[in-house]
Amino acid sequence: MDTQDLELIINTLNPQQQEAVLYTDGPLLILAGAGSGKTRVLTNKIAYLNKQFNVPLYNILAVTFTNKAAKEMQERVEKILGTSSAHHSDQWITTFHSLAFKILQRHSEAIGYQKGLVIYDSSDQVSLIKKILIDMDIDIKTIKPRAILNGISNAKNSLITPETLVNKADNSFKETVAEAYTQYQKKLLLNNAMDFDDLLLNLLKLFKEHDDILSIYQKKFQYVLIDEYQDINMPQYMISYLLSSKHKRIYVVGDADQNIYSWRGANLQNILNFEKDYPGAKTILLEQNYRSTGTILNISNEVIKHNKIRKDKNLWTENAVGEKAECFIAHNEYDEAEHVARQISQSIHAGTDPNEIAILYRTNAMSRVLEESMMQLGIKYKIFGGLRFYERKEIKDILAYMRLILNPSDDIALIRIINVPQRKIGKLTIQKLMDKAFEEKKPIMEVIDTMTELRSIQSVQTFRQEINKLRLAWDAGTMTLTDLIMKIFEDTGYKKMLKEEGTQEAQTRSENIQELCASTQESQYTLEEFLSLSALLTSQDEAQESDSTVTLMTLHSAKGLEYDHVYLVGFEEKCLPHVQSLDIPTELEEERRLCYVGMTRARISINLSVASYRSAYYEKANPQDISRFFREIPKDLLNIQLSKKLNTFNHIVSALKDEYDLKIPAVRSIQLVRNKTHYDEDDKNVSYNYNVGDIVTSPMFGEGQVIKTIGQGNAISLQIKFPQGSKLIMPKYGKLTKVE
DNA sequence: CATCCTCACCTTTTT
DNA sequence: GGTGAGGATG
Ligand SMILES: Nc1ncnc2c1ncn2[C@@H]1O[C@H](COP(=O)(O)OP(=O)(O)OP(=O)(O)O)[C@@H](O)[C@H]1O
Numbered sequence: 001m002d003t004q005d006l007e008l009i010i011n012t013l014n015p016q017q018q019e020a021v022l023y024t025d026g027p028l029l030i031l032a033g034a035g036s037g038k039t040r041v042l043t044n045k046i047a048y049l050n051k052q053f054n055v056p057l058y059n060i061l062a063v064t065f066t067n068k069a070a071k072e073m074q075e076r077v078e079k080i081l082g083t084s085s086a087h088h089s090d091q092w093i094t095t096f097h098s099l100a101f102k103i104l105q106r107h108s109e110a111i112g113y114q115k116g117l118v119i120y121d122s123s124d125q126v127s128l129i130k131k132i133l134i135d136m137d138i139d140i141k142t143i144k145p146r147a148i149l150n151g152i153s154n155a156k157n158s159l160i161t162p163e164t165l166v167n168k169a170d171n172s173f174k175e176t177v178a179e180a181y182t183q184y185q186k187k188l189l190l191n192n193a194m195d196f197d198d199l200l201l202n203l204l205k206l207f208k209e210h211d212d213i214l215s216i217y218q219k220k221f222q223y224v225l226i227d228e229y230q231d232i233n234m235p236q237y238m239i240s241y242l243l244s245s246k247h248k249r250i251y252v253v254g255d256a257d258q259n260i261y262s263w264r265g266a267n268l269q270n271i272l273n274f275e276k277d278y279p280g281a282k283t284i285l286l287e288q289n290y291r292s293t294g295t296i297l298n299i300s301n302e303v304i305k306h307n308k309i310r311k312d313k314n315l316w317t318e319n320a321v322g323e324k325a326e327c328f329i330a331h332n333e334y335d336e337a338e339h340v341a342r343q344i345s346q347s348i349h350a351g352t353d354p355n356e357i358a359i360l361y362r363t364n365a366m367s368r369v370l371e372e373s374m375m376q377l378g379i380k381y382k383i384f385g386g387l388r389f390y391e392r393k394e395i396k397d398i399l400a401y402m403r404l405i406l407n408p409s410d411d412i413a414l415i416r417i418i419n420v421p422q423r424k425i426g427k428l429t430i431q432k433l434m435d436k437a438f439e440e441k442k443p444i445m446e447v448i449d450t451m452t453e454l455r456s457i458q459s460v461q462t463f464r465q466e467i468n469k470l471r472l473a474w475d476a477g478t479m480t481l482t483d484l485i486m487k488i489f490e491d492t493g494y495k496k497m498l499k500e501e502g503t504q505e506a507q508t509r510s511e512n513i514q515e516l517c518a519s520t521q522e523s524q525y526t527l528e529e530f531l532s533l534s535a536l537l538t539s540q541d542e543a544q545e546s547d548s549t550v551t552l553m554t555l556h557s558a559k560g561l562e563y564d565h566v567y568l569v570g571f572e573e574k575c576l577p578h579v580q581s582l583d584i585p586t587e588l589e590e591e592r593r594l595c596y597v598g599m600t601r602a603r604i605s606i607n608l609s610v611a612s613y614r615s616a617y618y619e620k621a622n623p624q625d626i627s628r629f630f631r632e633i634p635k636d637l638l639n640i641q642l643s644k645k646l647n648t649f650n651h652i653v654s655a656l657k658d659e660y661d662l663k664i665p666a667v668r669s670i671q672l673v674r675n676k677t678h679y680d681e682d683d684k685n686v687s688y689n690y691n692v693g694d695i696v697t698s699p700m701f702g703e704g705q706v707i708k709t710i711g712q713g714n715a716i717s718l719q720i721k722f723p724q725g726s727k728l729i730m731p732k733y734g735k736l737t738k739v740e
Numbered sequence: 741c742a743t744c745c746t747c748a749c750c751t752t753t754t755t
Numbered sequence: 756g757g758t759g760a761g762g763a764t765g
Contacts (some may be wrong), residue, residue, distance in 0.1 A: 429741090
């Protein structure tokens with residue numbers, strides 16, 4: 001039996017991969033390009049350690065980049081080992097942040113925290129820092145809270161303490177950051193809370209200050225495996241170093257070309273110096289790509305070669321050559337989105353599994369237009385990123401109640417919900433409570449009784465009683481999380497509030513809370529586990545795999561994933577590469593790596609698209625140049641397709657036409673000619689006579705009503721409201737018929 | 741104290 | 756195009 005399993009683990013790998021799995025004597029660095037099976041090696045290695053050496057899974061620490069990746073790896077390991085190895089409860093295939101949280105929860109007192117740690121997500125951070133800045137008499141209009149938080153986060157990622165930052169501050173902004181940082185950490189501690197960065201820092205602190213505790217985990221984690229090592233930051237590097245410093249059984253995999261998180265402290269040096277930091281380390285290169293077609297690999301390799309700061313590597317495949325990459329030149333982002341949605345729709349009708357299609361973009365904001373097109377064509381899709389479930393107002397409100405029940409000194413939670421639903425406790429009252437708490441350096445709950453002069457003190461006391469009642473009920477220990485959520489929802493009047501609002505939106509919110517409830521039905525978590533988990537879960541973890549849906553996400557989120565068909569939209573200068581990185585060579589190279597990551601997600605096809613004009617949210621449409629990365633793709637591996645909707649003169653087309661074989665859309669070229677002759681006639685003979693209110697039919701959109709006319713004569717444009725939305729159409733081109 | 745309105749400004753990427 | 760701060764009004 002066992003030997004069979006072992007063979008299964010080994011035989012599905014090529015010789016280099018096998019070597020990587022079998023080598024267990026000391027530090028191991030696996031350097032490899034995209035799709036070469038790095039993750040597969042790690043997965044099989046875990047299975048191998050378990051099967052060959054009987055290493056229980058609880059002695060193996062495997063760190064992945066996202067919770068989703070961790071879950072996937074867990075599932076794959078389970079599949080290889082069979083369900084018999086149900087060490088379910090004590091599995092450590094996880095992310096650095098979850099690892100830190102799990103450990104810190106157990107030892108919070110050792111670093112000056114109490115039990116019941118709370119994790120602050122980014123909106124909690126913002127409200128806390130705002131509060132601090134206001135206390136510091138700083139105008140949050142001139143100094144943006146986000147900027148301060150960035151400064152703090154950068155400091156943390158470089159292991160700089162508040163004190164050091166104060167000493168290093170050499171201008172007033174830095175001084176502000178340093179002072180805010182100091183206050184921020186104090187407040188967090190007071191609220192028994194940590195932000196994401198603190199999880200790592202505090203774990204490090206725990207390990208550094210408590211040899212005995214470190215030693216427990218060094219013994220526990222006999223093997224340390226780390227995926228995506230190129231995107232590890234300083235604290236993460238230190239944590240993995242400490243954990244493996246006794247036994248040196250640390251196996252890491254990474255690809256320097258996929259380093260895309262340097263902006264949040266990921267340091268390439270960590271992987272480049274691995275052999276130096278871990279003397280005697282063995283390095284294995286994986287060079288065969290199993291994921292993509294020859295063409296896709298070729299294109300990606302050519303693009304990434306243009307990075308100067310880079311070691312070249314030889315990545316090859318035995319897969320079929322495959323199709324050329326498509327590149328669609330659209331008029332604007334709407335045209336682009338429509339085209340992408342059409343293509344996808346056709347592809348799905350032709351039998352493609354929607355789950356095997358992904359649309360990738362540089363910024364979250366770009367998803368909206370795409371979503372609209374997907375909806376119009378009735379294509380089911382899911383979005384990674386954007387607003388997470390746990391970041392929705394109503395969910396956070398309920399969670400805030402839960403936080404306050406768990407931890408009465410959580411002022412942020414208190415302020416969030418003290419007047420939701422309304423209890424006639426206004427800004428002034430809250431301000432006074434905050435001031436008092438600030439003065440006395442006590443949590444708000446504890447200063448309430450000293451504030452008898454407040455007009456709405458009665459409401460505040462009632463509120464406190466309400467919370468205390470809920471806490472009492474919970475502490476009795478007979479309630480499940482589901483019960484608690486329902487009780488909060490009903491007893492606080494939240495449900496009533498939503499009901500009375502009566503809007504569609506309120507209905508949705510109510511449903512979301514029900515969903516939160518449902519999600520706790522089967523969980524075994526304690527209240528604090530549940531709360532912190534909810535802060536750690538990202539949008540990536542929430543998606544249900546069951547449906548057949550197309551995936552939309554940012555290039556960053558696509559890391560580590562793979563799809564048959566990849567649509568890479570916004571392949572433009574200022575977009576990819578992003579405008580903010582154009583002047584900074586190192587960041588430009590990171591953009592190129594991002595492009596490389598995106599392209600190498602594809603197994604079968606890459607579909608690029610470019611919008612000739614794109615409007616950045618508040619601006620009007622700006623002409624866009626095609627991405628420099630486009631020119632780095634070998635010409636013979638590209639099929640360029642022009643949109644029918646392009647203006648007669650298009651800057652991208654004229655820039656490309658001498659070098660590239662541009663396919664003029666067949667329909668359009670005929671139309672052009674025909675229109676040209678018509679045009680002359682039109683000029684003389686036809687006068688378009690459309691007025692607001694006219695009913696028209698269009699072959700493309702069906703029946704609609706004119707809601708606006710722009711221009712006149714044969715150059716008239718009509719804004720027409722169709723069932724699926726309003727369109728701007730020129731009757732000259734649009735073949736409209738007037739319905740009398 | 742609550743609600744409605746206006747105006748400014750905006751996110752690049754995420755655990 | 757949307758969110759949040761701040762002001763005017765009930
Ligand atoms: N030896 C092999 N034989 C067949 N298929 C393989 C082999 N090794 C890996 N694969 C497949 O190749 C694909 C890529 O593997 P994997 O995700 O492990 O690569 P990776 O190096 O982690 O990629 P990336 O760095 O791009 O995320 C997967 O579908 C995997 O199943």
